[in-house]
Amino acid sequence: MSEAILRAESLTKRFGGLTAVSEVTLELHVGQVHAVIGPNGAGKSTLTNLLSGDLPPSAGVIHYLDEAQVRHNLAGMKSDRIARLGIGRSYQKTNIFLPFTAFENCRLAAQSRLPRAWRIFRGADRYADVNAIAERSLQAAGLSERSEMPAAALSHGEQRQLEIAMCLETQPRVLLLDEPLAGMGPQESQRIIELIRQLTPAHAIMLIEHDMDAVFAVAHCLTVMVNGEVIESGAPAEIRASLKVQQAYLGDAHGGFNG
């Protein structure tokens, strides 16, 4: 296996007395989907926030190998810097610019990667290349028809697709997807699963998801978290066979957990 593009070592996040993420070690590789599963409150979203810089870790390091094969430690770095290094994310709760049109959401995202942010005298709509990127990604997300609509007027599924489209426009190498299927209908879900498959060869993807069918359909590797700790990590077949996982996680299904 090639060297990991991102490797978190002993990553820990404490909120006062609560340890939300405890000594988590995890690797992401280009061409692979690494799914992180676990019951609600297991620390999956907190883990995503640590990797994206939305929260600073209390301890641990995050090694990242950038495009030029330069090594960075992302722990404690600010989120905008991490994003520019090539780590894109979507949020569990849709996070877009609601009053802007779908097009402007995408245009703004495309703008983030161009070295012209400080040109203050040229109209933002007059960059043909940026407009083209924005239009292409709207099309890829199936939102061409909705281009001029305020994002707030889009359906839940469309908003989620828009967010992923925006994230892709920043040309990330690592994608952190926090429950991309939450609240989606079967057709929309299928569309996202298909999109994840398409993106896999060129990206390292971390997928947090409760939909086990989807997880086992796309994941090359799974990490199971319970109460902030990793209890098992391995190939899908190993996870299915793991007694620990069955006891701690799947076992809960009989007790009412609807994973």
Place this chain on the structure above:
Amino acid sequence: MRTKRAVLLPLVLLTLLLAVFPLVGETFYIQLLTKVMIMAIFAMSLDLLVGYTGLVSLGHAAFYGLAGYVLARVAPQYEPASLWTTLPLAMAACAAFALLTGLLVLRTSGVYFIMVTLAFAQMLFFVFHDTPIGGGSDGIYIYAKPLVKIGETTLLDLEDRSVFFWFVLGLMAVVYLFLRRVLDSNFGRALVGIKTNEHRLQALGFPTFRYKLASYMLSGTLAGLAGYLAAAQFGFVNPEILGWHTSGGVLMMVILGGMGSVHGAALGAFAFILLQEVLSNQSWFGAVAKHWQLAMGLFIIGVALLLPRGLMGLMGVAGYFTGKAKSVDE
């Protein structure tokens, strides 16, 4: 520039009307309108911060007053100062003050930002109030208006009230067009993104702190232009121009006119000051005129309740970003 036609036409007409006013108007009204236009520049500068970047400042008078004091301090006692040196110096002082304070205040947001900007402005107020550098509570007189000369030729005689009026009108138009341009650029779009959802913008890779600092400095520098003009017009500076009444007044103009609209802010300045003149006019309202602030308060409450987008809401213009080809404010 993609200003909507519907807005462009009235703006051009109003500007033309203003331009001919000194030919027909009385001295008092020429001076009043000059003051209004200076406040319009001040209000537009604050709108960049409040209406577009989402940072509500209650300390904008710091820049306005600082620029006035710079002019008062560097001008020779009884002779006119050169505009070419004093105006850039006053604006540069404001930019420097914005840089220094911005590095601190921009670490806060919301209510805390309001508090900290207010605190810095009050500190400056007391520096000029309680130390000899600003002449204490009496302030400093500026006996002559700045000179606009090239060599020995006087380009503009600012002592002439009509020329001063046109000079301020021209600068107001320049500031307006400049802000429209800036707000429609990538930089301006990023500022509106910060106002709308800063967290998301950061996750997309925008270094939002730097954008906010640039906006804060630009806003402070333009407020300095207004403060310089005001000091030149009135011929004196005192600590009042740095006080929180000044900051509150300009904030009210922005809210009254409509946050997030450059001409809205200017309109707010016109409405606020002219209404104040009308309501406090004793020959029209007699004894009630003394209580003009009561009527003004009722008017502002009315606008706040009925027109959430300020007076601009009256024009029935559509919301932001109704289309990609339209500019940020319309």
